[in-house]
Amino acid sequence: MNVPIQTFQFPGLQTDQVLHIKREDLIHPVISGNKFWKLKYNIQKAKELGKKILVTFGGAMSNHIVACAAAANENGFQSIGIIRGEEIVDKWKDNLTLTEASTYGMEFIFAPRHEYRLKEQSSYIQNILNTIPNHYLVPEGGTNSLAVKGAAEILSEKTFSYDIITSAMGTGGTVSGLSVGAFPHQQVIGFPVLKNAHFLVKELLKHTSKENFIVNLEYHFGGYAKITNELIDFINEFYNLNHIPLDPIYTGKMMFGLRDMIKKGQIHKDKKILAIHTGGLQGIKEMNKYLKKKNKPIIVT
Ligand SMILES: *Cc1c(COP(=O)(O)O)cnc(C)c1O
Numbered sequence: 001m002n003v004p005i006q007t008f009q010f011p012g013l014q015t016d017q018v019l020h021i022k023r024e025d026l027i028h029p030v031i032s033g034n035k036f037w038k039l040k041y042n043i044q045k046a047k048e049l050g051k052k053i054l055v056t057f058g059g060a061m062s063n064h065i066v067a068c069a070a071a072a073n074e075n076g077f078q079s080i081g082i083i084r085g086e087e088i089v090d091k092w093k094d095n096l097t098l099t100e101a102s103t104y105g106m107e108f109i110f111a112p113r114h115e116y117r118l119k120e121q122s123s124y125i126q127n128i129l130n131t132i133p134n135h136y137l138v139p140e141g142g143t144n145s146l147a148v149k150g151a152a153e154i155l156s157e158k159t160f161s162y163d164i165i166t167s168a169m170g171t172g173g174t175v176s177g178l179s180v181g182a183f184p185h186q187q188v189i190g191f192p193v194l195k196n197a198h199f200l201v202k203e204l205l206k207h208t209s210k211e212n213f214i215v216n217l218e219y220h221f222g223g224y225a226k227i228t229n230e231l232i233d234f235i236n237e238f239y240n241l242n243h244i245p246l247d248p249i250y251t252g253k254m255m256f257g258l259r260d261m262i263k264k265g266q267i268h269k270d271k272k273i274l275a276i277h278t279g280g281l282q283g284i285k286e287m288n289k290y291l292k293k294k295n296k297p298i299i300v301t
Contacts (some may be wrong), residue, residue, distance in 0.1 A: 005021070008242045009242060011237035013259055016269065022277060031067045036067070036071075038151055041150050043075050044146075050134070051134055053133070054072040056138040057139070058083060064140070065097060066101050068142070079101075080108070080135070083108050085112075085113055096285045097286055109128055142171075145207065148173055148208075149177070149180075163271040163273070166275045167190055167278055169192040169197070172204050173207070174276075182212055191258070192216075193221075195222065216261070246277075247287075251279075258275060281301075
């Protein structure tokens, strides 16, 4: 599986630094970016176990939900998404992420937020799971040891020449995989999109025995799916310059953070950088709906 590795430039930054991006967003039309890799061995496992239904968790903007629905559909599974927030039970058809997942046959169960937070530890969720026969449970965000094994395959001999590998972080499964897959001379920089994401270091160390990663907590922009005008401008300038789309929830924040680190001299100028485009572009349309409602500039694609 070959996705292109392309050069790119940063808007507002003159530099001789080698900047390349691995376009995992192009790996599959729907099962995009890191989700493709995180699902790869989970789907295989579900088949081996003879499971018929994939069950997973996600919020209303979740790239994972769409990817899981499509992967289930492509591999002959039914799928059920346990979705955060009971309040959207009557209005999910207005949500472009959930309607897309439903075109791949996913059915939804809407869980109250306080139960959702506890996942399998909630007896409410447990009761739901008990009524679904012969299912394979993919955790929220898709992170487990099989996901890490898949994400490690983003790196290979083809990416040997790079010194620094960067990725956006949600649950940390992808950066764990990059840490596992990295060669000894390579360092991984993860950019969490959640606020107060200190806990991620501990999460990573559950999945990787290497200490070849940094978690940069400074570029969450207020938290998950929170944005600023500056971020949206950056994404649009980046697109104009490179014709590479970034999403506002993950890859936009990672690229903004990377530019800032270079600007501040936090990365040595001789280090060759490979940014991983983890996909997530399906989220743009829902974000643009919100931006239009607020009379703000939208993300150009
Ligand atoms: C889900 C997602 C991430 C986060 O991946 P984790 O493995 O949960 O850290 C990063 N980028 C994009 C585009 C995603 O959809």
